[in-house]
Amino acid sequence: MLAYYNGKILLLEKIQISPFDRGLLFGDSIYEVIRCYNGKIFLFDAHLKRLKESLRKTNIPEPDLSNLENVISELLKQNKLINDFAAAYIQITRGNQFPRRHAYDDSITPNIFIYVEAFPPKYDEFTKGIKAGLEEDIRWMRCDIKSTLLLPNVLSQRKAKDEGYSEIIWYRNGIITEGTHTNIFFVKDGVVITPSLNNFILPGITRKQVLNICSDNQIATDERSISINEVYSFDEIFITSTINEITPVVEFDGKLINRGVPGEITGILQKEYQKLYV
């Protein structure tokens, strides 16, 4: 497999990260995951914009990203993934610094790693829906930054797997935030409801697409604070992400949603979303 590191496309095994990479030592790094449908890099501009936002918010100097789309295209070609559903992973760390000190030097340059992999759509989950659990959100208070501080996500995802859930939805101070790697939506009386953007949730790119689709299709939306006390009263629940697209939640915290089948509005949104890339 060929991947990209700091200006070069190399065999994955040839890519060597320094033990003094601040991403490794401090979680001093940010990332993006971009969907690639048959060689088409989906919503690239939105991902690039968020990547730059993450760099700005962490004060990591912005490297030259003008060839990023080309690099992903080249990786898809060279890895023979232009006729597949694939995912591109991009990670930018602040760079290498020796010796290890918390405060960063301005002189260091960021490291950029990119790899692509075949990633088939999760049709089974799209059609049948998933089970999701509910847990307290113990992450830091800047979840609007797509940083690699993902240990809480890792621990919750593993717990999800062990308990038969596909996703864990978090709440903080009794208010729903998001999933370990998805945003969450609810439907009530025909209105599509999702937590408002703030420092506790990621401004999801699929989330934004869903709101746009609603707007284009005269479906009312409401971005607001959602209490854990009201989650069982919703007609439909679904989660969104680059990879999970729009996935119905048919069981939430042990309770059936919409009698255990994907909801009608969720289905309409899925169809409209798929039109964007087919």
Place this chain on the structure above:
Amino acid sequence: MLAYYNGKILLLEKIQISPFDRGLLFGDSIYEVIRCYNGKIFLFDAHLKRLKESLRKTNIPEPDLSNLENVISELLKQNKLINDFAAAYIQITRGNQFPRRHAYDDSITPNIFIYVEAFPPKYDEFTKGIKAGLEEDIRWMRCDIKSTLLLPNVLSQRKAKDEGYSEIIWYRNGIITEGTHTNIFFVKDGVVITPSLNNFILPGITRKQVLNICSDNQIATDERSISINEVYSFDEIFITSTINEITPVVEFDGKLINRGVPGEITGILQKEYQKLYV
């Protein structure tokens, strides 16, 4: 320089980390820093115990650590640091996993990286004291784990540097927690006061030593919740860590403490602490 990686002592440049090391991708890793005084590995057992606690709390499988002390000794010898003040850094990540997925496989084995460096004592700070700033604690809620989720520490440390502070002390919901890489102590009417241990602070090894020294020297201590409203009313303030030992804070959030000079009890504790390793 020679360092250790997964069973071997190598030239630092020969150590190659995989881009699929989960420490790099997810902050899925823990660490320790141990002080070495003239070849003597200080409080090794306490650090080993905490390292094992961090592994247990993150569910990272405990690798064979029976030769850890020997490895550090060997690194000190081979790097000619047995007559110096040095620091040993130990990081254990959950291991390499391809492709990148949040949930971890049980089949992967942890990666262990160890390096040592000369690290002279900060005599100037011990004697004259430091200035510390005050900021909101935005970290995750398991700061009792010595994980590498250190981006908030990095950002605060950098801000400290820019503003002429040596350390930033954090508070959460109006309650003092700790510094970016230190625990904090206050003195009032001869009583040594420090935040109680909970999930918001690291159980510092130097912190514990200070409490032991107080006990041995009939100095009263009080581990309790400390409000930001009372911090300016204290007679003395000091911070503790493996590297910073006991460092007086003579200016806190722009206000002079003890008229800007290190306090008397702080001085007594420093002398007693130094006796432990001289």
